[in-house]
Amino acid sequence: MTWTAVLALAVGTYLVRLAGILLRDKVTLPHRLARLTGLGATALLVALVATAALTEAGGFAGWARPAGVLVGGVAAWLKVPFVLVVVLAAGTTAGLRALGVA
């Protein structure tokens, strides 16, 4: 890793972040497009949840992680407080791993 690489990634990442935020103002979005940007964020976040819960380096992540996410998801659906959802998910996965489940 070099300073040039880190600075390039930092500048590039920042510009990508800022571009979306500023673009939102530059163009007055018609209602239909405004709705699609919101749904687009939902699409990205659900895709992140699915891939982060189930995959690792392009393959299956093993059973412990999706089991923890599932427990957390059910807890959230039952309106368990957010902090507890996070703890339950991590605890389930950690417990399963301690028992030898990958």
Place this chain on the structure above:
Amino acid sequence: MFILAAMCSARRTALGRGDLRDALALGAAITVVGMSFGALAAAAGVPPLLAVAMSVLVFAGGSQFLAVAVVAAGGAPVAAVAAGQLLNLRHLPFGLAIGDLAGRTLPARLLGAHILIDENVAFARARGTGPRARAAYRACGALLFVGWNAGTVVGLLAGSAVPDPASFGVDAAFPAALLALLLPSLRAPDARRVGLGAAVVALAATPFLPPGLPVLVALLGLLLAGRTEAER
């Protein structure tokens, strides 16, 4: 400092104590991941100052792990930057979606842009579009930033003494937290259709595409958005 600032802003704005507690939970989790990033960077021979600069200036965990891994595996720095940048492209549509949640004045936006990460977007969006959501974005972003960087420093110092975060199940905590933040918005039928389509596309694409692209092609889920009554 930042935590104090976040707490002060919580008192002045619409941010509830519950919001702050939830943001602290995310901050704690990201600190653990930051520690593992610091430890990995140390093990990969990244100079400590460079690793800290990376966490402060890039502040995008996935791309930092990826870039360090590419270089550690013998890849060129250019390849590391390209891989990290590809992974971070999703922040553009996120920025489009959150708009003024990141701040209403230009200086606020310039600052708000830097703390745009997945968890913060989900956290703020779960609190609507008003003052409370803007306060949540600032407070959660500040806590995540502090946690990530403090974690990085601790990880660099502790090195191999940092336990594998997988043994704490932290890798399950983040998708579960995002899911919890998303659930209310998935009550809308169009969001559910789009989300389901996005998940299927992303999972199907993951074995074949480099990191970052599966989530971007998941935007194809928007094809299932349909039209609202008003648009027909």
